[in-house]
Every structure is written in C-alpha cells, then in structure tokens.
Amino acid sequence: MNNWFMLTLVGNDRPGIVAHISAALYDAGCNLGEASMMRLGGNFTIMLMVKYEGKAKALGDVIEPVADSMGLHYHVDHIKAHLHQHLLPDVRITVYGADRSGIVAKVSGALTEAGLHILDLESDVAGSEDKPIYIMHIEGHASEGIEALRSALEIVATEGVEVSLSPIETMMG
Amino acid sequence: MAVLPLLIYPDERLKQVAIPVVQFDGTLQAFIKDLEETMSAGPGGVGIAAPQVGQFQRIAIVDVSGARRPVPNNGRLLLINPKILAEEGEVKGREGCMSVPDYTGNVIRAERIRLKAQDDQGQWREYQCEGFEARAVLHEIDHLDGLLFLDRLVSRRNDLFRRKNYQSTDKPA
Numbered sequence: 001m002n003n004w005f006m007l008t009l010v011g012n013d014r015p016g017i018v019a020h021i022s023a024a025l026y027d028a029g030c031n032l033g034e035a036s037m038m039r040l041g042g043n044f045t046i047m048l049m050v051k052y053e054g055k056a057k058a059l060g061d062v063i064e065p066v067a068d069s070m071g072l073h074y075h076v077d078h079i080k081a082h083l084h085q086h087l088l089p090d091v092r093i094t095v096y097g098a099d100r101s102g103i104v105a106k107v108s109g110a111l112t113e114a115g116l117h118i119l120d121l122e123s124d125v126a127g128s129e130d131k132p133i134y135i136m137h138i139e140g141h142a143s144e145g146i147e148a149l150r151s152a153l154e155i156v157a158t159e160g161v162e163v164s165l166s167p168i169e170t171m172m173g
Numbered sequence: 174m175a176v177l178p179l180l181i182y183p184d185e186r187l188k189q190v191a192i193p194v195v196q197f198d199g200t201l202q203a204f205i206k207d208l209e210e211t212m213s214a215g216p217g218g219v220g221i222a223a224p225q226v227g228q229f230q231r232i233a234i235v236d237v238s239g240a241r242r243p244v245p246n247n248g249r250l251l252l253i254n255p256k257i258l259a260e261e262g263e264v265k266g267r268e269g270c271m272s273v274p275d276y277t278g279n280v281i282r283a284e285r286i287r288l289k290a291q292d293d294q295g296q297w298r299e300y301q302c303e304g305f306e307a308r309a310v311l312h313e314i315d316h317l318d319g320l321l322f323l324d325r326l327v328s329r330r331n332d333l334f335r336r337k338n339y340q341s342t343d344k345p346a
C-alpha cells in the first residue's frame with residue numbers, strides 16, 4: 001500500500017509556518033519525505049511529501065486547524081511516490097536579462113526540444129520596479145547530450161538574454 | 174583480493190579521525206589492493222578512504238583518470254598520511270559519496286592544491302592537483318578527519334553570480 005500524499009500549502013509569509021505545520025503532522029503520526037519550501041512574492045509556499053496511514057480526507061482534517069490558524073490554503077493529493085529515486089543532474093543552465101514576457105517559454109521550449117529534462121528550476125525577478133531583471137537557474141539531465149543544448153541556447157541568446165551552460169560533474173568518492 | 178563492505182552514514186564510525194600509518198608492510202599492501210577493488214566496484218567511484226571500509230588509518234586512493242569527461246590528473250594516487258601543503262582558489266562543484274547513497278550536493282573546494290603523501294613503501298611524494306582531482310583528494314582527506322561532504326554543503330539557491338575568483342569572505346547575494 002502506497003501511503004504518500006503531496007501536501008501543498010500557500011499563504012502570507014509569517015514566522016512559524018514550518019514549525020506549526022510539521023508539529024501537527026508529527027502529532028498525527030505522519031512521516032515527511034522530500035520537500036520544497038520557500039518564500040515567493042511575500043507568500044510562503046510548501047510542497048511536501050507526507051506519509052500517512054489514512055485517507056486524504058483525514059489528512060486534510062489534521063492540517064485544517066493549523067492551516068486556518070496560520071492563514072494558509074492547503075491541498076492534499078494522494079500520489080504514487082517513492083523515496084530514493086533521485087535523478088542525477090548533469091547540466092546547469094543560468095539565464096538572466098531584462099525581464100520580458102516569454103523568456104521562460106522561449107528558453108524552456110528550446111531546451112526541451114534539445115532533450116533537456118528539467119529536474120530543478122528556480123527563478124527570480126530582481127532589479128527595481130521600473131527595471132526588473134529576470135534570473136533563472138536550471139539543473140537537469142541532457143538526454144541528447146550537452147552540445148545539443150548549447151546549440152539550442154545559442155539561438156535564444158541572440159535575443160538579448162544572457163545564457164550560460166555548464167556540465168555538472170558529480171565527484172563520487 | 175576482495176571488495177570490502179562500506180560503512181554507510183549514519184554509521185557514527187565515519188565521524189572518527191583516522192590514525193597515521195606507521196607500518197609499511199605486506200598487510201598494508203594487501204589492504205590497499207582490497208581498498209582499490211572496493212573503489213572500482215562502486216559505480217563511478219573516483220576515490221575512497223580507508224575509514225569508509227572501517228579501517229581507521231590515514232590511507233586514501235584517488236583515480237580520476239577514467240572520469241566520464243577527461244580532466245587533468247596524476248593517474249592513480251595512493252595517499253598514505255597525506256598532508257596538504259598549499260591550497261589556492263575556490264570552486265563549487267557537485268559531490269556524492271559511496272557512504273552517503275542517493276544524495277549529491279554542492280561543496281566549495283580549493284581549485285588547486287599541493288600535497289605530500291607516502292606511498293606503499295613509506296616514501297614521501299609530492300603532488301599537484303587541480304579541479305576535479307583536487308576535489309576528490311580533499312573529499313578523501315576529509316574522510317580521514319571524520320568529515321563528510323554533508324559537513325560542507327552549500328545551498329544551491331542564490332549562487333548564480335558566485336564565481337571561483339571571489340574571495341572566500343564574500344557572501345552569496
């Protein structure tokens with residue numbers, strides 16, 4: 001029986017969110033798996049693997065009081081998931097430039113076409129209100145080799161976006 | 174010859190500081206053969222330290238000559254009682270460890286090192302290493318001091334503009 005759930009929580013950021021949520025889950029007998037938690041635009045966002053010997057509805061009942069008290073929206077999905085199945089990234093790509101609509105679509109489209117499997121993507125808007133800059137950092141697996149990605153990016157880079165690509169060599173020792 | 178069983182973290186013995194080798198004899202040479210075989214048996218392993226197989230002596234082997242992407246190297250390095258003489262530069266790279274399955278992370282290491290170590294006859298030799306090989310050597314010497322790459326992890330976030338020529342006192346933005 002697979003008892004993993006993906007718990008999503010979003011709400012205005014304030015101190016104590018992680019502590020309160022994780023305490024409620026612990027008290028209900030949950031185990032936590034892989035997670036991504038971060039502040040995005042003044043919100044705090046959580047995507048968290050939770051192992052729970054019950055139904056999604058019951059897990060929702062565990063979360064609801066604490067989510068309400070912290071002003072968070074939550075969502076629970078029963079998922080097919082396993083731990084210990086990390087894929088090793090072999091390439092890192094960074095993209096930055098003046099913020100323009102369509103950067104992500106253009107870059108990720110070109111990379112997907114050239115065989116990139118994105119494993120991790122972080123992006124940010126920095127700079128100032130009137131002159132925002134966009135910064136994106138991708139790690140992934142180049143299924144058709146790194147040269148294919150390089151060629152794909154050359155085309156994107158001619159459009160005023162700075163792009164760099166470097167192989168990730170994992171030293172195993 | 175034999176492939177030796179690896180200690181796997183959270184085995185506390187991996188945190189033990191290894192003692193210097195004083196006896197350069199047949200027992201040592203036989204152990205080195207086994208250690209090397211154990212390294213080769215691990216997928217993609219380019220280095221191994223004696224504490225990883227429960228032998229708490231200052232012995233490590235590094236061989237990056239067969240790395241997936243060719244890198245400058247000294248061939249097979251047998252490092253007994255190694256001592257770092259000089260370190261230069263800083264570079265971030267991805268590491269994994271045969272004693273820490275299913276996890277890789279970024280670690281900052283010196284870009285170039287000079288070291289001395291004894292060979293299996295007790296002769297002191299001096300080596301210069303750079304890049305990937307320097308990383309492997311430093312990772313293995315850490316094992317001799319009871320340190321894992323987990324002790325040196327740096328965040329994957331917010332490091333876009335961090336470059337190897339930055340001073341170590343610089344904080345990521």
Ligand SMILES: [Zn+2]
Nearest residue numbers: 173270271272
């Ligand atoms: Zn290791």
